[in-house]
Amino acid sequence: MSLSPPDIAETADPGPVVFDAELRPHRSLSMRGFRLLMGAVIAVSAIAGGAVYVAGAWPVIGFMGADILLIYWAFRASYRAAKRCERLRLTPAWLTIQRIDPRGRGRTEALRPHWLRVELDDPAGPSSPLLLWSHGRATPVGSFLPPTERERLAASLRAALGRLRFEPIR
Structure with a gap:
């Protein structure tokens, strides 16, 4: 289920941030x-x-x-x-995905973490997407990252979701 940003702002306190990542494309030439x-x-x-x-x-x-x-x-x-950016923020209530395109326009999606599944081919190839599945819908993230970075992101996100699901919420 995806909610628009105003719906996210109207929810109760989402709780502490469990995972926070900002994804940017790499450019080797300064x-x-x-x-x-x-x-x-x-x-x-x-x-x-x-x-x-x-x-x-x-x-x-x-x-x-x-x-x-x-x-x-x-x-x-x-x-x-290279100005493109994605920010993933996981709290006990939401995983928000904020996308900023090269022109600076933003779009935010919110997914419930308890229904979330992280999917990535093993091993990840150059065209293997990192997908976040929720309620029968896939949301790709980090499409501009190299395969090793997508694998690391998937592992980190799975670990954070595991901690969130199996630790009591304070």
Whole structure:
């Protein structure tokens, strides 16, 4: 069962936070590295463009400029996608999943933890989804994570759910 955010806010105190995780896509190239890479690409293209111009094939320079723009656009799109975020927060009353898209728009889902089942292929492959099942409906989480991270998240979430289910609520 999924509830909208206003319904979550109207519930009684959900209790202490048992599990809290913020998931973000990994980007191995820092912004400084991106600037250095773009500088190197521009320098190589300028040198090659100068040689091509001297050789008399000046129309090729336009394609080299298009290559630079395409590389820049691809990296900017990758960095924009890296702004995506998912936050999982487990309390005795709810597991809330807050998703923030690259444009900053948020969406929240809430699932009852006592009906929740965590499912992931063993071993997890590159396309194996981490699914949270509740009331016959699957909710994928961490789709941008590598398989090892999804396995760790699944194990941590299962452990937290186990503690929640078998420890008395205070």
